[in-house]
Amino acid sequence: MLAPSAMAIGMIELINLTFANNPTLQSQANLVRASQADVQGANWQFYPTPSVSVEQVSASKQDQSYNKDSRVITFRLQQPLWTAGRLTAGVTRAQAASAAAQAQMDETRQQLALRTIQVWGEWRAGQEKLAALEESVQTHQRLSALIRRRVEAGVSAVADDVLAQGRLEQTQAEVTSAQAQQASALARLEQLTGQRIEPQRMDGFDVLPIEPLEDLQPLLERAWSNSPTALKLQAQIKQQEMDVQTRRAQLMPEVYARAEHQQGSFSASGLNSANRFFIGLSANPGAGLSAMSGIDAAVAKLQALESEVEANRRALIEQVTLEHVSVRSQLARRQALVAGLRSTQAMVASWDRQFLAGRKTWVEVMNAARELAQAQTALAEVEAAYLVSTWRLAVLSEGVPAIVSGLGTSFNAIRQ
Numbered sequence: 001m002l003a004p005s006a007m008a009i010g011m012i013e014l015i016n017l018t019f020a021n022n023p024t025l026q027s028q029a030n031l032v033r034a035s036q037a038d039v040q041g042a043n044w045q046f047y048p049t050p051s052v053s054v055e056q057v058s059a060s061k062q063d064q065s066y067n068k069d070s071r072v073i074t075f076r077l078q079q080p081l082w083t084a085g086r087l088t089a090g091v092t093r094a095q096a097a098s099a100a101a102q103a104q105m106d107e108t109r110q111q112l113a114l115r116t117i118q119v120w121g122e123w124r125a126g127q128e129k130l131a132a133l134e135e136s137v138q139t140h141q142r143l144s145a146l147i148r149r150r151v152e153a154g155v156s157a158v159a160d161d162v163l164a165q166g167r168l169e170q171t172q173a174e175v176t177s178a179q180a181q182q183a184s185a186l187a188r189l190e191q192l193t194g195q196r197i198e199p200q201r202m203d204g205f206d207v208l209p210i211e212p213l214e215d216l217q218p219l220l221e222r223a224w225s226n227s228p229t230a231l232k233l234q235a236q237i238k239q240q241e242m243d244v245q246t247r248r249a250q251l252m253p254e255v256y257a258r259a260e261h262q263q264g265s266f267s268a269s270g271l272n273s274a275n276r277f278f279i280g281l282s283a284n285p286g287a288g289l290s291a292m293s294g295i296d297a298a299v300a301k302l303q304a305l306e307s308e309v310e311a312n313r314r315a316l317i318e319q320v321t322l323e324h325v326s327v328r329s330q331l332a333r334r335q336a337l338v339a340g341l342r343s344t345q346a347m348v349a350s351w352d353r354q355f356l357a358g359r360k361t362w363v364e365v366m367n368a369a370r371e372l373a374q375a376q377t378a379l380a381e382v383e384a385a386y387l388v389s390t391w392r393l394a395v396l397s398e399g400v401p402a403i404v405s406g407l408g409t410s411f412n413a414i415r416q
Contacts, residue, residue, distance in 0.1 A: 011120065011391060012404055014193065018116045019109060019404075021194030028105040035098035042094035045087050048079040057266060069264035077259045081279075084252035085245055093242035096235045103232035109400050110228055112192070114392055119188045121388030123202065126182030128380030133175045136373035140168040143369060167366055171373065178377075209390040216324050219397045223320045224313060226399035233309045240302040247295045253283035316396070323393040330386035337379040344368070344375045 019025060053074045059066035080087065144164040150156035190197050224230055258278040265274075285291045348368045395403050 014120060015113050015116050015404055017193040018112050022112060024108055028108060032101045032105060035101040039094040039098050042091040045090060048077045051076045066266045068266055068268060072264040072266055075261040079257045080254060081257055082255040084249035086249035089242040089245040093239050096239035100232050100235035100239060103228045103235055106228035107232055113395050113400050116192055117388055117391045119185050121384045123182055123185035125381050125384035126178050126185055129377045130178040130182055132373060132376030132380055133171060133178055136171050137175055139369050140171050144168050209387050210394050220317055220320055223316055223397040227316055229312055233312060237305045240305055244298040244302060247298050250291050251285055253281050256280050320396050323389050326389040327393055330382055330389055333382045334386055337382055341375045341379055344372045348372050
């Protein structure tokens with residue numbers, strides 16, 4: 001059994017590593033906890049508000065208003081009786097804000113998952129291209145050695161040796177480019193996951209595609225119902241509706257009850273303590289017509305959010321549609337490239353024999369070798385793009401929780 005540090009990393013493990021070490025998610029998790037505390041704070045607004053005041057006075061003997069006790073202590077307890085729905089709106093608004101914070105974190109998780117899949121696809125394409133190009137280098141080295149022997153024997157022209165060496169150097173340059181692509185993608189994965197990833201851990205795992213079982217329309221419906229952005233916008237709309245209600249409640253007076261217990265008196269002698277009970281009415285609509293302006297601003301923000309929902313829905317439809325088209329087209333291209341690669345491999349083997357028999361030129365043999373490398377690298381890119389599209393489509397339509405748990409009702413079982 002491999003040691004934990006050497007164990008292969010699958011796609012789901014890679015996504016979970018990204019979640020576990022992402023500072024943005026950690027920050028948003030704290031914001032979720034803060035929003036939950038805000039909900040508790042909004043519920044506490046229904047309870048009485050206690051207060052205490054202690055006043056110490058130093059007045060002249062001629063001041064008749066303060067010629068008794070020098071200190072007065074007052075304990076108060078004020079309970080709102082009617083606030084025109086302001087307190088209820090405050091609780092609902094806090095709950096909506098908490099739901100929006102959670103949806104924001106889920107949205108970040110989805111974007112991180114999509115990004116991880118995309119970067120993994122770049123690494124996979126680089127890996128497969130590198131394998132094909134390294135094989136092509138060996139082929140060109142063999143052909144270069146062959147033509148050099150023929151040049152030395154006087155059978156072929158020196159120009160053939162120059163051509164073979166040039167093709168070999170070109171292929172080696174392509175190998176360097178594929179190595180750079182693979183190393184760049186691996187470095188980006190390390191930044192996403194926040195830890196060192198050994199290449200052999202990536203090499204030791206074969207990620208399989210998860211193909212959709214449904215047509216496009218059911219996938220679009222599931223994508224919208226599972227979209228964290230849609231949930232976030234719905235929570236923000238609820239939050240803004242409560243903001244409108246709160247601002248309207250500010251135009252109405254608040255009815256409250258207050259109980260007081262006073263110890264000492266500045267003006268009455270012999271008063272040790274006194275109890276009082278009040279029923280009051282208070283209103284604070286703000287300066288001028290500022291409250292009405294605040295309502296208009298809140299309503300406008302609500303309308304903007306409602307329009308944003310439709311814009312987001314269209315963007316999601318476009319994104320899912322493009323991924324769905326990519327899955328179908330990449331699958332068709334893959335099948336065609338596999339058939340073409342087999343034909344090219346057979347052609348290369350045949351033309352090698354025909355060259356030795358004198359029926360094919362050296363340039364034709366070199367071109368066949370280059371076509372084989374091009375077919376192999378094209379297939380590598382298409383296979384990586386196909387895998388990426390199937391996983392991205394699954395994340396968009398099924399949601400991140402279903403993907404990381406290996407479930408999915410509209411896709412083949414996620415196999416690792």
